[in-house]
Amino acid sequence: MATIQxxxxxxxxxxxxxxxxxxxxxxxSEQLRQTVLETAVEMGYTPRQMRTKGIRKLxxxxxxxxxxxxxQFGYDIILGFKQAAYPARCDVNVMxxxxxxxxxxxxxxxxxxxxxxxxxLVGFALQDPWMEQLATTTIPTTLFDNYIRKNPNVSYIGTxxxxxxxxxxxxxxxxxxxxxxxxxxxxxxxxxxxRRLAYIESMASHNLEVNEKWMPYGYYVAAAAKDHVxxxxxxxxxxxxxxxxxxxxxxxxxxxxxxxxVPEDVSIIGFDDIPLSAKLDxxxxxxxxxxxxLGKCGFYTLSSTINHVSVSKNLLRPQLILRESTxxxxx
Amino acid sequence: MATIQxxxxxxxxxxxxxxxxxxxxxxxSEQLRQTVLETAVEMGYTPRQMRTKGIRKLxxxxxxxxxxxxxQFGYDIILGFKQAAYPARCDVNVMxxxxxxxxxxxxxxxxxxxxxxxxxLVGFALQDPWMEQLATTTIPTTLFDNYIRKNPNVSYIGTxxxxxxxxxxxxxxxxxxxxxxxxxxxxxxxxxxxRRLAYIESMASHNLEVNEKWMPYGYYVAAAAKDHVxxxxxxxxxxxxxxxxxxxxxxxxxxxxxxxxVPEDVSIIGFDDIPLSAKLDxxxxxxxxxxxxLGKCGFYTLSSTINHVSVSKNLLRPQLILRESTxxxxx
Numbered sequence: 198m199a200t201i202q203x204x205x206x207x208x209x210x211x212x213x214x215x216x217x218x219x220x221x222x223x224x225x226s227e228q229l230r231q232t233v234l235e236t237a238v239e240m241g242y243t244p245r246q247m248r249t250k251g252i253r254k255l256x257x258x259x260x261x262x263x264x265x266x267x268x269q270f271g272y273d274i275i276l277g278f279k280q281a282a283y284p285a286r287c288d289v290n291v292m293x294x295x296x297x298x299x300x301x302x303x304x305x306x307x308x309x310x311x312x313x314x315x316x317x318l319v320g321f322a323l324q325d326p327w328m329e330q331l332a333t334t335t336i337p338t339t340l341f342d343n344y345i346r347k348n349p350n351v352s353y354i355g356t357x358x359x360x361x362x363x364x365x366x367x368x369x370x371x372x373x374x375x376x377x378x379x380x381x382x383x384x385x386x387x388x389x390x391x392r393r394l395a396y397i398e399s400m401a402s403h404n405l406e407v408n409e410k411w412m413p414y415g416y417y418v419a420a421a422a423k424d425h426v427x428x429x430x431x432x433x434x435x436x437x438x439x440x441x442x443x444x445x446x447x448x449x450x451x452x453x454x455x456x457x458x459v460p461e462d463v464s465i466i467g468f469d470d471i472p473l474s475a476k477l478d479x480x481x482x483x484x485x486x487x488x489x490x491l492g493k494c495g496f497y498t499l500s501s502t503i504n505h506v507s508v509s510k511n512l513l514r515p516q517l518i519l520r521e522s523t524x525x526x527x528x
Numbered sequence: 529m530a531t532i533q534x535x536x537x538x539x540x541x542x543x544x545x546x547x548x549x550x551x552x553x554x555x556x557s558e559q560l561r562q563t564v565l566e567t568a569v570e571m572g573y574t575p576r577q578m579r580t581k582g583i584r585k586l587x588x589x590x591x592x593x594x595x596x597x598x599x600q601f602g603y604d605i606i607l608g609f610k611q612a613a614y615p616a617r618c619d620v621n622v623m624x625x626x627x628x629x630x631x632x633x634x635x636x637x638x639x640x641x642x643x644x645x646x647x648x649l650v651g652f653a654l655q656d657p658w659m660e661q662l663a664t665t666t667i668p669t670t671l672f673d674n675y676i677r678k679n680p681n682v683s684y685i686g687t688x689x690x691x692x693x694x695x696x697x698x699x700x701x702x703x704x705x706x707x708x709x710x711x712x713x714x715x716x717x718x719x720x721x722x723r724r725l726a727y728i729e730s731m732a733s734h735n736l737e738v739n740e741k742w743m744p745y746g747y748y749v750a751a752a753a754k755d756h757v758x759x760x761x762x763x764x765x766x767x768x769x770x771x772x773x774x775x776x777x778x779x780x781x782x783x784x785x786x787x788x789x790v791p792e793d794v795s796i797i798g799f800d801d802i803p804l805s806a807k808l809d810x811x812x813x814x815x816x817x818x819x820x821x822l823g824k825c826g827f828y829t830l831s832s833t834i835n836h837v838s839v840s841k842n843l844l845r846p847q848l849i850l851r852e853s854t855x856x857x858x859x
Contacts, residue, residue, distance in 0.1 A: 349845050357840035490837045497832055506821045507845040509688035514680050514838040
């Protein structure tokens, strides 16, 4: 476990300043205190008050998502959640789960048995056993990218898909593009549908034509691009907005394989800004979800839900990250 | 100003227990502490730590909305905001503003000059001078029922219109209604459009017919009902969902004036649950926005925004309140 001295070394400040930050002393700035707290959490330091009583126990359940290393999608989400939880004196357990485990243990029972005041669920699929139980759970629960209707104990957080897709399309329009296609992930995913709908609304609001042929579904694997990219290009698309970065990387490979240059012939935009996107050739323009913010938002929203402020959905602002996969439309 | 003894008398506990609650002592329950804090705020008690330094100053700007008395729409919103702000050591000023004032003082300048860390804006109209400035403000700002695109410093809170209207329509369907009309407020209001869209989506999801004739716009005054109710009834509507309670009260009067009984001949549902709705004859079934929760949500969301967690929208769950203005469809 990291010590106070480790934190001091990392930040280049004295151990006594770190102590002040951890203990909420008044004679250091609020900003420095925040930095100390967030670094402590990041380095795995467990503050003394968390080792004693009076702490609220929360659980992060994670499925279908890697989170052990800093370059995996779930890592920063969990880090952000912990960074927000710590100053609020909450203890956070992280627990990977499988559908099999969910089938064995009822959600409410598991939560009560373990004394959890609430949970943040990340990466769950619609058909997971616990998703059905959430319709009636009495346990305060916040979901990342999943929505449960009408249960005041359950809230949903995510990124504002509409604003993200609209940012992407406005950027392409500014570069002269009009024939903009959308390559989506798997049908029947809430997020896929949200981003498709956002595409339709954004295109319409800019008086650009849309039709079904321009918006095929793939699967959430890069290889899905093989089945669709050639047709989109033959229809005259000069830009392809993708449902996520993985799809975009597949589209990029496929375009190059077909002899198209990116961005000279085709512009490509992803969604998420996973670490991979900056390393592609060319590096990918993408709509960023800030995963640290998502984690913090998960904690704040769960706290609201625990305090009977029944959030339905809490959506964060995305940010368009400009790299080299987009350029002026070809003449 | 209320004293500690006043709070003790109101709650039927000792003054020393109130002090413990106000000072965050460990030997009273978290729930009692919360009750003490919320009552203190409600009674106008200003705790000592707020009279000294180290406090973050926030401002609630309010326009087009009364808030001085407990039966006015803004009262509980402001109370909820203060109740959430106090334990977080924030000082809250409430300031009514007019378009004329906004034209004289730039928003950012006013905020900086007065040392405010952020603001919660309630009741503003789209054409207000400050609304345009919010597109580029650098001051953390949260709006009730207004949305500013793409500025990470500005967030929007409100009630989930879709879920509220869908609750209303599902209730009517359970009572046998199929010919359900929607009477909206003024066109070009974001909330009007949201609720109309929610009506269209909800009707479609239940395979019920919608068409433009069934969804007239009025104005946000009760008298607007005179121009539209007779036609809706002549088209065969057996239920009318209204854009807010004031419109619903107009629809109720108009139905009765035309010789229709409520709910025997026509069912009527409002939106908001203002204090008036329980006093109508018959009392109004309506979709409740919990105004204390809205106020608290305003504070939590503003805190997120101040902490660089850029919320786009944070929507609360509505609650359908069943009273006597809805009943089984007439045979």
